[in-house]
Amino acid sequence: MHIMEGFLPHPWWEIWFAISLPVVAYGVKVAGNLAKDRRDALPLLAVAGAFIFVLSSLKLPSVTGSSSHPTGTGLDAIFFGPAVTAVVSTVVLIYQALFLAHGGITTLGANVFSMGIAGPALGYAAYKGATKLRLNLYAAVFLSAFTSDLATYLTTALQLAMAFPAATGVWTSFQAFAAVFAITQIPLAAMEGMVTVFIFRYLLRARSDALVRLKVISGRSTKPAEVWH
Amino acid sequence: MKEELIYAAALGIFFALLALAGSNQTGTGTDDLAKDAVLDITGGSYHPWLSSPWQPDESQGLLFGLQAGLGGAALGYFLCRYRKGSQSRPNR
Numbered sequence: 052m053h054i055m056e057g058f059l060p061h062p063w064w065e066i067w068f069a070i071s072l073p074v075v076a077y078g079v080k081v082a083g084n085l086a087k088d089r090r091d092a093l094p095l096l097a098v099a100g101a102f103i104f105v106l107s108s109l110k111l112p113s114v115t116g117s118s119s120h121p122t123g124t125g126l127d128a129i130f131f132g133p134a135v136t137a138v139v140s141t142v143v144l145i146y147q148a149l150f151l152a153h154g155g156i157t158t159l160g161a162n163v164f165s166m167g168i169a170g171p172a173l174g175y176a177a178y179k180g181a182t183k184l185r186l187n188l189y190a191a192v193f194l195s196a197f198t199s200d201l202a203t204y205l206t207t208a209l210q211l212a213m214a215f216p217a218a219t220g221v222w223t224s225f226q227a228f229a230a231v232f233a234i235t236q237i238p239l240a241a242m243e244g245m246v247t248v249f250i251f252r253y254l255l256r257a258r259s260d261a262l263v264r265l266k267v268i269s270g271r272s273t274k275p276a277e278v279w280h
Numbered sequence: 281m282k283e284e285l286i287y288a289a290a291l292g293i294f295f296a297l298l299a300l301a302g303s304n305q306t307g308t309g310t311d312d313l314a315k316d317a318v319l320d321i322t323g324g325s326y327h328p329w330l331s332s333p334w335q336p337d338e339s340q341g342l343l344f345g346l347q348a349g350l351g352g353a354a355l356g357y358f359l360c361r362y363r364k365g366s367q368s369r370p371n372r
Binding site: 052053054055056057058097098101102107111116117118143146147149150151152155204207215224227228232254257258 | 295302303305308310311314315317318320322326328329330334335336340345348350352354358359361365
């Protein structure tokens, strides 16, 4: 999902900066409050941040013969919401832009929006929606991580389609970019969902109290099917 | 502390090797395919207006490995702390 340096023309790269900056600023404030008032949650933030750092570094082959990166943002979104996830994603994307020439500084706003805001926001919504529907907890976590990953890449497709509309319109262009990303990404998003469930299960078994305090699960029970709010 | 460091080293090395293996594979990345799609849509007329001054080329795999290794080490360290915290709590 990394749009490369200099690839977004004016005014698109500025527009995505203008949209992403306030969200990241709000995320910094939320993370600051967390560090001040909820110090017990900081190790969990470290786990979720490290998870993004690890997964976004892996280039994995897919069924189409092409390869892509997972995002790892679903776990952070479930625990801390999209704004804090945007902050962690920004740190990862800056590292990759500066040291790996993967993505870019001029396209940072667009990449933060897709990986740090749109994907996690939809993943968060998927988790909340699944809990409302009383799906199995692990199914909800899987759905959230899967949605976060796939939505990130579809957002990138939309960003590119708006910047480079085909002669027949943005929709044609979106279909072309989505075909590049989505088919490769679906198996990787499913794999990411499974890994996220594994880590979530580990944390739930180790410290369900921390998840209760963050209101990820309710305190009535820690059995997977009965932990709804 | 010793156990945390063992977890950190194990996960750090595992993910670093996984990232290195992934970056050395020959499959085309979707980011490159998207670049080709932009050229298709614009009839080859669009060229990026800025390129990264630093192109790591061969060291890119190592830097991805470093990212994965650092992340894996942090993940291992904190997961181990969680596990030990869980074991030290009284059963309710």
